[in-house]
Amino acid sequence: MDAPVFAIFALAALVGGFVSGFSGFAMGLVVSGVWLHIITPMQTATLIAGYGLLTQGYGIFKLRSSLDLRKAWPLALGTVVGIPIGVGILSYLNPIYLQLFVGVLLMIYAVYGLARPVFAPMKIGTGADIAIGISNGLLGGLTGLGGIISTISCQWRGWPKDLQRAVFQPVLFLAFVVISISQAAAGSITKDTLVLYALGAPFLVAGLWSGFRLFGKIDDETFRKTVLALLLVAGLSLLASTLPSLR
Template sequence: MDGHLLVPFILATFLGGFVSGFSGFAMGIVVSGIWLHIITPIQVAALIAGYGLLTQGYGIAKLRHELSWRTIWPLSLGTAVGIPIGVMLLTRTNPSHVRFGIGVLLVLYATYSLLRPPLGPFKICRSADVAIGIANGLLGGVTGLGGIISTISCQLRG
């Protein structure tokens, strides 16, 4: 990374940390908008995953007694299947396509968050949870942004 790109990189990192501290998530989606123009998608995915472990690890440790393993195992299983496939796709995908896809994802997720219609709670079956987990893992493996699909799923559950 060139020296003149260090300031935008650090600024994006602080903005992502602020958003994550304020909202509890979305650090990766904030930083990827800038990081993808400074470093490679593989580096972005690795950094987002690493920072995600640091920033979310504390919250998970504090709330671990509230987790119902019977409820989350299908999402976890699907995610464990999807991540290696996503990482394999990341190594074979054109970086410009990843940048464009993340941009589209950012716009779509921001639009969804702003215009989210008041939908009633949905009952989602375990097989759908596994599919959601696989999609979550694929997205996480390719981009490091593994929480978006499961967050939407949890919001739809009420």
Template sequence: MDGLNLEIPLFLFATFAGAFVAGLSGFAFGLVAASLWLYFLSPLQTATLIVAFGLIVQGYSVWKLRNSLDGRKLWPFLLGATIGVPVGVTLLTWADPHKVRVGVGVLLIVYSVYALLRPALKPTAGGAVADAGVGFLNGVLGGLTGLAGILVTIWSGLRGWPKDVQRAVFQPVAVFIFALSALWLGAKGTVTPETVKLFVIGLPFLLAGSWLGLKLFGRLNEAAFRKLVLALLFASGLALSF
């Protein structure tokens, strides 16, 4: 990081905002945080911090969902992710920062438009093989960017599963990918002292954002706020893509 006088406050703001949105929606920490982090952090630092913070943010939610987990639905995604994460982490070590930033921007735009429009599609039959394939691609994306649950979230919706079933799938998969990514990143020696320092100074802002998001989740109109969050994600994607 260069020009720390400005970049540290931006880092802390992005960390707080990502945790706040995740507390409200149950996902999207990495999408929100990366929209600013990638301007002054390397793709490797960004992915590492998303993984570390994501384990904390999502881990709590999975613990709360532990009685709703269905191993029969989860295992294909976890199997695919086990193969995909090492591929993504390997790609990360030589990724071009600008291309990664633009790629994340496009992902933000595509996802936010999809979620806002919610096209009425006939549920896909899917199956274990298709689920494993999505798990693999999701693992590659998670290892490369730290964005661990986006593809599984979209796929769960296409399967036509109820909302509570979807959440009991994409959040455990995200935590699994975060854990695998952390192991692979550590094994490759990519966790630098500077990244550890950023994690430590960002942790209080992560906890504060999560607390506030969860606090407001039960008080605000969920549908209206969801649209606001998606609109902000879309704007962030445009900013990253140009």
């Protein structure tokens, strides 16, 4: 990788880290749009999972005083169950139409949320949380967006921003653990990818640190709108990736 290409790679890592530090998720959305043009899809997927362990681990550490595993474990359990099911379904299902459907739903939800006042808080039981987690894992296995549904469900509850992140970030961390183990078992973690990981990590950490500093200065409503805006971007990203295949 020559210097100009590495500069692009590093800048994407910096911006991805910043977005993750500020919002708690969406690092993969930011970096994949750039990295897929300069490195292989396998390297991109492996780096997103590996850096996801770093971003989510850092977030968990910073929000450790707000952690409540009683709230997080049903979502986490369901996600771990759902990911391999989603991956397995890919062998039998054309994911294009699913991605199109999910992309449209995300856009509708985000636009509706941005255009109206805050949702009335909902009470969700343990059984429903496990089901939400399974759906979260299924979507992650099918589309790579492993934290979208758990993030939305935390919004529905009306929790403050620190508690939302203290719940959905452990879920994301566990999802990345499962994905990374699967990648290691499949042999997709190569020496070249590990070198890229080491070279990009300082830029990602710098962005992560600065994003988290900004997160500490915003209110709950700004955080809500930021999450909705990123969900809108996720929906647009899914549409952009599927439309060429429908022509």
